[in-house]
Structures are given as C-alpha cells and as structure tokens.
Amino acid sequence: MTHPVTAAVYGTGSWGTAFGMVLADAGCRVTLWGRRKEIADAVNNDRVNPDYFPDVELPATLRATTDPAEAAAGADFTVLAIPSQTLRENLAAWAPRLAPDTVLVSLMKGVELGTAKRMSEVIEEVAGVSPDRVAVVTGPNLAREIVGRMPAAAVVACRDEEVGRRLQTACHTPYFRPYTNTDVVGCELGGAVKNVIGLAVGIADGMGLGDNAKGSLITRGLAETTRLGLAMGADPLTFAGLAGLGDLVATCSSPLSRNHTFGTNLGRGMTLQETIAVTKQTAEGVKSCESVLDLARRHGVDMPITETVVSIVHEGKPPLVALKELMSRSAKPERH
Numbered sequence: 001m002t003h004p005v006t007a008a009v010y011g012t013g014s015w016g017t018a019f020g021m022v023l024a025d026a027g028c029r030v031t032l033w034g035r036r037k038e039i040a041d042a043v044n045n046d047r048v049n050p051d052y053f054p055d056v057e058l059p060a061t062l063r064a065t066t067d068p069a070e071a072a073a074g075a076d077f078t079v080l081a082i083p084s085q086t087l088r089e090n091l092a093a094w095a096p097r098l099a100p101d102t103v104l105v106s107l108m109k110g111v112e113l114g115t116a117k118r119m120s121e122v123i124e125e126v127a128g129v130s131p132d133r134v135a136v137v138t139g140p141n142l143a144r145e146i147v148g149r150m151p152a153a154a155v156v157a158c159r160d161e162e163v164g165r166r167l168q169t170a171c172h173t174p175y176f177r178p179y180t181n182t183d184v185v186g187c188e189l190g191g192a193v194k195n196v197i198g199l200a201v202g203i204a205d206g207m208g209l210g211d212n213a214k215g216s217l218i219t220r221g222l223a224e225t226t227r228l229g230l231a232m233g234a235d236p237l238t239f240a241g242l243a244g245l246g247d248l249v250a251t252c253s254s255p256l257s258r259n260h261t262f263g264t265n266l267g268r269g270m271t272l273q274e275t276i277a278v279t280k281q282t283a284e285g286v287k288s289c290e291s292v293l294d295l296a297r298r299h300g301v302d303m304p305i306t307e308t309v310v311s312i313v314h315e316g317k318p319p320l321v322a323l324k325e326l327m328s329r330s331a332k333p334e335r336h
C-alpha cells in the first residue's frame with residue numbers, strides 16, 4: 001500500500017470523530033463524512049467537532065465533508081460509524097462510489113432488526129464484497145476517553161489476516177493498541193450483546209441493587225453471549241478477550257456508556273419515552289436487544305438476561321417484576 005494511508009470515516013458522531021482522530025494520529029489521511037455542513041465546516045476551519053467534543057482539538061490531517069463521494073475517493077479503508085439500524089439504507093446509497101478494493105470497516109455494535117444480521121453481513125450483502133474485505137474494530141473503547149488520548153486496547157477482526165494486520169498498523173498509536181483476531185462472528189457478537197448487558201446492569205444500578213448484582217449480571221451476561229456465540233460458530237475464547245469481557249467491563253462500569261446510562265435512568269423509574277428524550281446519542285442496545293433475542297431464538301439459545309431487558313424496555317414490564325421473574329427461574333448448573 002502506498003503511503004500515506006487514506007481513510008474515509010462515515011459518521012461525525014462520537015465514535016466516528018474519535019476513531020478518525022486515532023487514524024490521523026497513526027499517520028493516516030482521514031476524511032470524515034457527516035450529514036451536517038456546520039460540523040464539517042467546524043472540523044475544517046476550527047479543528048473541532050462542536051456537537052460532540054467541543055473541548056478537543058482535532059488533528060490537522062483530519063478533514064470533513066458532506067459529500068459521500070468526496071470522502072470515498074481513493075480510500076484504502078472505508079470506516080462506517082453510524083447507527084446500526086441506518087447502515088443498510090446509507091450504504092446502499094454510498095456503495096456505487098466506494099473506492100475499488102477499499103476495505104470496509106465496521107465500528108458499529110448492533111444487530112439489524114428484522115434480518116438479525118451482523119453489521120459485517122449487511123456490509124457484504126449491500127456492498128457486494130467478499131468477507132475478506134470487511135473488518136471490524138471493537139473492544140473497550142469509550143469515545144470520550146479515546147479523544148482524551150487515554151490508553152485503550154482494541155480488536156481488529158478480519159477473516160483475512162493480512163488485511164487485519166494492515167488495519168492494525170493504520171490505527172496503532174501510543175494510546176490505542178489494536179490486536180488482530182480472525183473470529184469476526186465472536187467479535188461482533190461481543191460488541192452487540194454487551195450493550196444489552198450494559199442496559200441490564202444500568203437498570204440494576206438505577207434500582208440500587210448493589211455490586212453483587214452487577215458482578216452476577218456481567219458474568220451471566222457473558223455466559224449467555226458465549227452460548228449464542230458457540231451456536232453461531234464463534235471461538236468461545238473470543239468472549240474472554242477485549243471484544244467480550246473487556247468491553248463488557250468498560251460498558252457496565254462507566255457512566256460514560258450511553259447504554260449503561262440509559263438503563264440507569266430506566267431503573268430509577270423514568271419511562272421509556274422520558275429516557276429516550278434525555279438520551280442525545282446512540283444507545284444501540286435499545287434496538288439491538290430485540291434483534292439479539294431474535295438471533296438467539298433462531299439458534300435455539302436461551303438468553304434470559306436479554307429476554308428480561310426486552311421485557312422492560314419494549315414491553316413495559318416493571319423492573320421489580322422482571323427481577324423477581326429472572327431470579328425465580330428454575331435452578332440449574334452453572335455450566336450446561
């Protein structure tokens with residue numbers, strides 16, 4: 001690959017901006033695409049994203065545009081950082097202009113409603129590319145900490161090891177340490193399901209259930225994630241890594257997590273509508289809890305915590321009633 005490496009990042013929200021900064025700090029030439037001209041202008045003229053990180057000076061090698069074709073031109077990596085449920089429609093519009101041979105990179109942690117497809121599957125289908133040209137970046141990566149250049153590790157998952165290594169190099173900085181992994185299914189499931197477990201832990205925190213409840217939900221949440229992963233052909237060890245346990249711990253312990261905060265507000269007694277109204281950014285688990293449950297049912301896998309989250313978030317079940325039901329299920333061995 002000739003240098004400098006060029007990247008197009010679609011999405012000027014929290015993670016698109018933060019990961020664009022990582023790529024720029026790693027030496028890439030980066031163009032962000034966003035819908036709003038005032039944000040693109042502020043990035044280009046003032047080196048700031050006023051809506052998401054008004055206090056962060058962005059690198060000069062990070063530019064922005066509202067023209068998807070301009071962003072796409074010559075990109076070695078085409079990075080997608082928009083809400084999961086909007087991917088199919090957006091990518092269909094962008095696909096004809098993507099640079100030939102570009103590697104498509106998903107930063108998204110969700111599962112598509114209706115189809116129960118992972119984001120890399122949607123990308124392969126809509127862009128018509130081989131799985132070898134699709135990668136995923138995931139792990140414990142709260143955007144607010146990353147733009148502060150606070151240290152974090154991540155996983156770059158790609159079926160093609162060489163492509164994974166190229167992306168790993170393209171986003172490796174003194175504060176961002178990516179590891180490669182070829183288990184794309186496991187890495188994507190880890191990212192999507194941790195948002196659902198993050199909601200559950202947030203609800204428990206909001207109800208004041210204590211740290212034993214948190215430890216129990218994290219551990220049993222990881223158990224149900226792993227069960228689903230095994231049924232889908234993932235490597236169970238992936239869930240003990242950054243994409244599984246690492247992200248779960250960061251999300252379930254941080255007030256910076258939108259999913260955790262969303263759950264906390266519900267647990268404190270806010271209604272769903274009130275909680276949505278105070279949530280300014282994407283909390284993927286709110287929609288993906290339904291598609292994860294759909295995926296589990298398609299694979300015949302029991303996911304009681306996910307089921308409980310769906311019942312509270314989408315069926316209006318009071319958290320205390322849901323808690324009693326979760327705790328009084330029939331007793332069983334820890335591993336089965």
Ligand SMILES: NC(=O)c1ccc[n+]([C@@H]2O[C@H](COP(=O)([O-])OP(=O)(O)OC[C@H]3O[C@@H](n4cnc5c(N)ncnc54)[C@H](O)[C@@H]3O)[C@@H](O)[C@H]2O)c1
Binds near residue numbers: 015107109110280
């Ligand atoms: N923020 C984080 O810390 C973080 C870290 C890792 C992964 N992620 C994942 O990255 C993805 C994006 O999340 P985010 O945090 O950047 O969300 P965000 O809400 O901060 O930003 C989303 C961006 O997408 C744009 N957008 C919204 N609807 C759109 C549509 N219909 N069409 C085109 N653009 C649209 C918004 O304007 C915004 O620029 C999610 O899947 C999330 O789980 C986020």
Ligand SMILES: O=P(O)(O)OC[C@H](O)CO
Binds near residue numbers: 139142143247256
């Ligand atoms: O703010 P959340 O809950 O979307 O979590 C952000 C990242 O996924 C943490 O790794």
